[in-house]
Amino acid sequence: MTEKDPRYRRAASAVKRCVAGEVFLVPVAAGVADVMSLYVLNPTAEVIWDLLDEPRSLNEICEHIQQVTGEAGGHVREDCSNFLTQMERMGLVERA
Incomplete structure (x- = not known):
């Protein structure tokens, strides 16, 4: 694995919840949910x-998204990369 192709994983500091048909990520600190910082997915x-x-x-994520959605490569990679970068900045995703 090179630095160009890092691996990502969920941070332990967030949980996914489904409420009324919406999907949220909820940051958790010291076992307490931060309901003021919900993220809609x-x-x-x-x-x-x-x-x-x-x-x-x-690459693995992009390949899966392309298979699931049928979308072509270029914008899928850019969108996935942007999403991971944002999630990493918020502490919801980390490099493995």
Whole structure:
């Protein structure tokens, strides 16, 4: 594994919850949910979150998203990369 292709996983500091048909990530600190900082996931973001139950590379994630959605490569990679970067900055995803 090279630095160009790091592996990502869910941070232990967040849990996924489904409420009234919406999917949320809820940050948790010291066993307490931070309900003031909920993050809504769209269906593709939910698929990525579910994939991160074990460490995955950006390439693995993109290949799966392309298979599931039938979308072509270029924008899928950019969108996945942007999502992972944002989630990493918020402390919801970490490098494995």
